[in-house]
Amino acid sequence: MQFGENDSNAASFNIVSGEKTSISNMADLIESYMPISTHVKTKPHIDSIHDRIGHYSPPDLALDANNQLHWAPRTFLREGVKQLLGWHLDEHLPFGPPLQFSSGQDSMLSATETGQAFHMREGDGLCDPDDTYCLRGHRIFPCSSECSDPSSCIKSPFDRAADVSRQLTENCEVVLYMDNLDESISNLSVTAPESDASEAICNLAFILKSSNLAKSWEGEMYDKDTFSYKGWKIILIDSSEDEISTELDFMLKMSPSKFFHSSVKSALYIPEDFSTSPEVDDIIFTTDLLRRKRIEVSSAHYVYAMNKMNYKVGDDERTALIVMPGALTVEEQRVGAVFSGSAPTKAKKIHLDKALQTLIDHSSERARRHVQFDRGVNSFLNRHDFENPDTISPKFLHEHWTRSHWVAHNFEMAEARNLRCEWYREHTKWGDENDSLSFSHVMARLEIERFNNLFDDEEKAEILDEQRMNDISMETDEYEWHKVQDRDSKETLYARIVDDRALIIERRLWKIMDELDIPKIKHELLMS
Numbered sequence: 001m002q003f004g005e006n007d008s009n010a011a012s013f014n015i016v017s018g019e020k021t022s023i024s025n026m027a028d029l030i031e032s033y034m035p036i037s038t039h040v041k042t043k044p045h046i047d048s049i050h051d052r053i054g055h056y057s058p059p060d061l062a063l064d065a066n067n068q069l070h071w072a073p074r075t076f077l078r079e080g081v082k083q084l085l086g087w088h089l090d091e092h093l094p095f096g097p098p099l100q101f102s103s104g105q106d107s108m109l110s111a112t113e114t115g116q117a118f119h120m121r122e123g124d125g126l127c128d129p130d131d132t133y134c135l136r137g138h139r140i141f142p143c144s145s146e147c148s149d150p151s152s153c154i155k156s157p158f159d160r161a162a163d164v165s166r167q168l169t170e171n172c173e174v175v176l177y178m179d180n181l182d183e184s185i186s187n188l189s190v191t192a193p194e195s196d197a198s199e200a201i202c203n204l205a206f207i208l209k210s211s212n213l214a215k216s217w218e219g220e221m222y223d224k225d226t227f228s229y230k231g232w233k234i235i236l237i238d239s240s241e242d243e244i245s246t247e248l249d250f251m252l253k254m255s256p257s258k259f260f261h262s263s264v265k266s267a268l269y270i271p272e273d274f275s276t277s278p279e280v281d282d283i284i285f286t287t288d289l290l291r292r293k294r295i296e297v298s299s300a301h302y303v304y305a306m307n308k309m310n311y312k313v314g315d316d317e318r319t320a321l322i323v324m325p326g327a328l329t330v331e332e333q334r335v336g337a338v339f340s341g342s343a344p345t346k347a348k349k350i351h352l353d354k355a356l357q358t359l360i361d362h363s364s365e366r367a368r369r370h371v372q373f374d375r376g377v378n379s380f381l382n383r384h385d386f387e388n389p390d391t392i393s394p395k396f397l398h399e400h401w402t403r404s405h406w407v408a409h410n411f412e413m414a415e416a417r418n419l420r421c422e423w424y425r426e427h428t429k430w431g432d433e434n435d436s437l438s439f440s441h442v443m444a445r446l447e448i449e450r451f452n453n454l455f456d457d458e459e460k461a462e463i464l465d466e467q468r469m470n471d472i473s474m475e476t477d478e479y480e481w482h483k484v485q486d487r488d489s490k491e492t493l494y495a496r497i498v499d500d501r502a503l504i505i506e507r508r509l510w511k512i513m514d515e516l517d518i519p520k521i522k523h524e525l526l527m528s
Helices: 023-033 046-052 060-069 077-092 107-111 115-121 158-168 212-216 246-254 280-288 300-308 335-340 352-358 365-381 414-428 435-453 457-468 500-516 518-527
Strands: 174-180 201-208 226-229 232-237 266-269 318-325 346-348 407-410 471-473 481-485 492-498
Touching: 023 077, 077 115, 158 201, 158 232, 174 246, 174 280, 201 212, 201 280, 212 232, 246 414, 246 435, 266 280, 280 500, 300 500, 318 414, 318 481, 335 500, 352 365, 352 435, 365 435, 407 414, 414 435, 414 492, 435 457, 435 481, 492 500
Parallel strands: 174 201, 174 266, 201 232, 318 492
Antiparallel strands: 226 232, 266 407, 318 407, 346 471, 481 492
């Protein structure tokens, strides 16, 4: 370390612990703590490394730092190595162990443990959930969140609600659900649809047991945890509104899979003040947006509808990790104009400043801090001050704007949990209502990570070209499918953002497919 205005006033200090070791001993020390072997051992008794580390012989410069700067190390090498490894493991697996592994995935990932599990194995004390210095940025989530590490999580009244809702959703394939954690609520404005013929759709609403609505039904509840109201199976959370933290407030919307039985393939979240009461077809259509099926049977009616509306569905089969309504256009899309083909097929991208005028709530101090942070991230990361001038890098752009008043979740792909948890982790840092800004930030970061991990220069060039364009072409559904790279499997997958125009068209095409009964036609063709 050097300080001073010129060389004559400069001083150098060796900021070290003073413990003597070698690079090979350091490598062996790290390996001795790892849950799996990462290189060929060159010494037969690796455990003895703990005895060879720690001989303290402080050099003169280390003493000078202590005398002149009044600083001395407080962490010995072994403890520092363990803390460093624990931190890296938590960065590698911030949401606990992966739920499953894709074929051919590196075995190291499947054998890696979390930082908390590592410290438990070593007999160390775990970080208190409120000890931010100990956690060093690693978040401890509620146990009922799918993002929590089972070895270290925060218990809450939601744990009981999760147990109850898992039992109620057994044999369900799709769940429509909402939550209202306001104690003053006395009524639900939205009525749940009647069960479909297969009873594969379940309707759940989560409210506080201390709410006025729950209290009005106390005498008629058939047990202590649930009752039925307006077609909803009400699940009670035994908590007061004052006890609901930011993590709990957004958990059901962003991180819900632990609340549903393993039979549930997808779920549709809507808020309690949703504008309409959905029908069964609405639920099926919206959750079907998670999957783009390959249409192998050509229908003149289907093709005519696409041509009429200036919109083409891609030929390849795709599955989205999550679906949300988009905010790509600011003009209201008239149904008649869309069906006639006179609706615009180009839109301008909405960047950060424009979005903040229309999407972001500035009413609270936390919201302002959130906005200021993302503005700062944009300006800092896009300056490229530290790069070679010849280096070409993508910009950190907030482009993936949503209106997340409803969200369709995919539970069939393990990677979907990672995207939900990235969103949940980012948003719970802020404690405001700007979940659209949080999602856009996560998608911008994941796009940069995907770019940096690419080896294909042509694909990199495509990303850079797309970032330079200000117009969005809406003549195909391609603009709705946003690529993300999964942190575990490293596969490229999709988040789907569907704007008003696309929703109108997709609903018309979905209805045509339903009327055609595509699976039946395919079967008849095969039989013939």
